[in-house]
Amino acid sequence: MSLNGKTAIVTGSNSGIGLGVARELAKAGADVVLNSFTDRDEDHALADEISKETGTNARYIKADMSKGDECRMLIDQAGACDILVNNAGIQHVSPIDQFPVEKWDAIIAINMSSAYHTMAAALPMMRAAGWGRVVNIASAHGLTASPYKAAYVAAKHGVVGMTKTVALETAQEPITVNAICPGYVLTPLVEAQIPDTMKEYDMSREDVIKNVMLERQPSKEFATVEQLGGTTVFLCSDAAAQITGTTISVDGGWTAL
Numbered sequence: 001m002s003l004n005g006k007t008a009i010v011t012g013s014n015s016g017i018g019l020g021v022a023r024e025l026a027k028a029g030a031d032v033v034l035n036s037f038t039d040r041d042e043d044h045a046l047a048d049e050i051s052k053e054t055g056t057n058a059r060y061i062k063a064d065m066s067k068g069d070e071c072r073m074l075i076d077q078a079g080a081c082d083i084l085v086n087n088a089g090i091q092h093v094s095p096i097d098q099f100p101v102e103k104w105d106a107i108i109a110i111n112m113s114s115a116y117h118t119m120a121a122a123l124p125m126m127r128a129a130g131w132g133r134v135v136n137i138a139s140a141h142g143l144t145a146s147p148y149k150a151a152y153v154a155a156k157h158g159v160v161g162m163t164k165t166v167a168l169e170t171a172q173e174p175i176t177v178n179a180i181c182p183g184y185v186l187t188p189l190v191e192a193q194i195p196d197t198m199k200e201y202d203m204s205r206e207d208v209i210k211n212v213m214l215e216r217q218p219s220k221e222f223a224t225v226e227q228l229g230g231t232t233v234f235l236c237s238d239a240a241a242q243i244t245g246t247t248i249s250v251d252g253g254w255t256a257l
C-alpha cells in the first residue's frame with residue numbers, strides 16, 4: 001500500500017492514537033501534518049523524527065480544535081488534504097447534574113464540532129484532487145454508553161452520525177468517510193493511570209488491566225496505536241474504496257456484548 005504523494009492531516013497528533021496513526025500513514029508514504037494546540041519544540045521535533053524515519057515530509061501545524069476558525073485554518077495552512085483523520089479529543093467524567101458547562105462545551109467542540117469544520121474545509125480540496133479519505137476516530141462510546149460520560153458519549157455518537165451523513169453526500173465521488181471505534185487503547189494517558197489504580201484497588205498490574213480497566217473489553221487486551229494506524233491505512237487503500245459511511249470497531253469484542 002503506497003500513499004506516496006498524499007497529504008494526511010491528523011488532528012490532535014502529538015501523542016497517543018493520533019501520533020500512532022500519523023506514524024503508520026507516514027510509513028505507508030504519506031506526508032503527514034501533525035497538530036495540537038501547544039506549539040512546543042517537541043511537537044516540531046516529532047515531525048522531524050517522522051520525516052527522518054520514513055523519508056516523507058512531515059510537518060507540525062498549531063491549531064486549537066476547540067475553535068472552528070482554527071480548525072478551518074489548519075486545513076487551509078496545510079495547502080492540501082487527501083487524507084483527513086479527525087482524532088483530537090478530551091474526556092471528563094461526571095454525573096449529568098454536576099457536569100461543568102465549560103467541560104460540556106469543550107468536549108462537544110473538540111470531539112465533535114471540530115470534525116464538521118475540518119470536513120467542510122477539506123472536502124473541496126479532495127474534490128479538486130479527485131480522491132479523498134476521511135477517517136473519524138470515534139469510540140466504542142460512539143455506539144454504546146457508560147454512565148458519567150454524557151458529553152463524550154453524545155459527541156462520539158454525533159461523530160458517527162456525521163460520518164454517515166457526509167458519506168452519503170460524497171457517495172458518488174471517489175471519497176470515503178468512515179469512523180473507527182476503538183475500545184480501550186494503551187496510550188501514555190492510560191498507562192499513567194495504572195500505578196494509581198494498582199494502589200487504589202491493592203491489585204497487581206495484570207489484575208488492574210484485566211479486571212478494572214478492561215472489565216468491558218472481552219479480549220482482556222488493550223488495542224494498540226499501531227493497530228489503529230493500520231486500520232486507518234487500510235481505510236485509505238484501494239481495497240476499502242467501497243467502504244463508506246460505516247464504523248469499524250477495534251475494541252476486542254466490547255460492542256459485541
Ligand code: NAD
Pocket residue numbers: 011012013014015016017018035036037063064065066087088089090110111137138139140181182183184185186187188189190
Ligand atoms: P491523548 O490525550 O493521548 O491524545 C489526545 C490528542 O488530542 C493530543 O494530541 C492532544 O494534544 C490533542 N488535543 C486535545 N485538545 C486539543 C485541542 N483543543 N486542539 C488540538 N488538539 C487537541 O488521547 P488518546 O487516547 O490518544 O485519544 C485520541 C482520540 O481517540 C480521542 O478522540 C479519544 O476520544 C479517542 N479514543 C481513545 C481511546 C483510548 O482508550 N485511549 C478509546 C476510544 C477513543
